[in-house]
Amino acid sequence: MIQLAILNMENTTVDCTFAVHDAIVSSFEGVGLEIDRKTANDCIPVPNLVGIRKVLKEKFDSEDEAQANQINTYLNKFINHYYKKSTQLRPMPGAEGLFLTLREKGIKIYLTSGFERKTVDILMKRFKWIKNNLIDGTIAADEIQQGRPFPDMIQKAMHSENIMDARVVLKVGDHPLDVLEGKNAGCGLNLVFYSGSLSPNELKEGNPDGIIHTLSEIPQYIDKLEQIQ
Incomplete structure (x- = not known):
């Protein structure tokens, strides 16, 4: 039975479209280096x-x-300016409904999040979640020693809720490294979300328990897991 759900912010529960990619591209341009969105994508899951x-x-x-x-x-x-001021920033469709479910x-x-605490707090202040x-x-x-695919974030959340068995944890993200993070932690359910930044074939690389296209699909996977157990 799932007791803890751990989900990514950027492009999983928060609809950033390509704002983060473009911010990374602009940041490299700031020191005179040119990269594209595909290269910028390498910075996001870690x-x-x-x-x-x-x-x-x-x-x-x-x-x-x-x-x-x-x-x-x-x-x-x-990204801090974007999170504070952008009129395009919004919760991913279905995110708040999923939280309620x-x-x-x-x-x-x-x-x-792959961003620092200051950035996360800006987002939480805006969305009031x-x-x-x-x-x-x-x-x-x-706040952790190692990012994905290492399980530090998952273990920190488990520790905060006094959960000892990772088999009762659900992990959801939009990159194969999220799946590997969940597997390295021993999570009982690892789902990958199709946000558009990677192709379905690329998402399969981590061998997830399922690829979802909407957040509203998540409860179905939880229910199926409970039926098996």
Whole structure:
């Protein structure tokens, strides 16, 4: 029986379209480097600084830590402004309905982000999900030792709710690394959400328990799992 649901923020419960990708592209441009959205996508499923270092090394053969930090500073500035001011930023369709359904089932809800705590708090202040008791908590990238595919975020949420057995945890994200994160934690149900940033074939790489196209599909998977158990 699922007791804890852990879902990504960006492009899973929060509809950012390609705003994060474009912010990453602009951040690299800030130091005179050109990348495209596909390359920017490599920065998203992991803590931002980790992704930035990866792109610098693989695309530009650079290990310049000062440059990586500068790009990360630009990125946080751009995305914080977007989260505060954008009229296009909105919850992913079905997100708040899903939270209510999970609440009715007695399932705790945590959201995770590749951004730092300051950015997460801006988003939560805007959407009021914690204030309105729609979710139980959030975990930011600067609060854990290692990002996806390592299970640190999941384990932190489990610890917060005194849950010892990961088999009662559901993990949902929009990247194969989310699935690997869930599997590395031992989660009982690992779903990947089709947000449009990756193709269905790419999403299959992590071998998820299911690929969903709407958040409203999640309760069906939970119910099926409970029937099996």
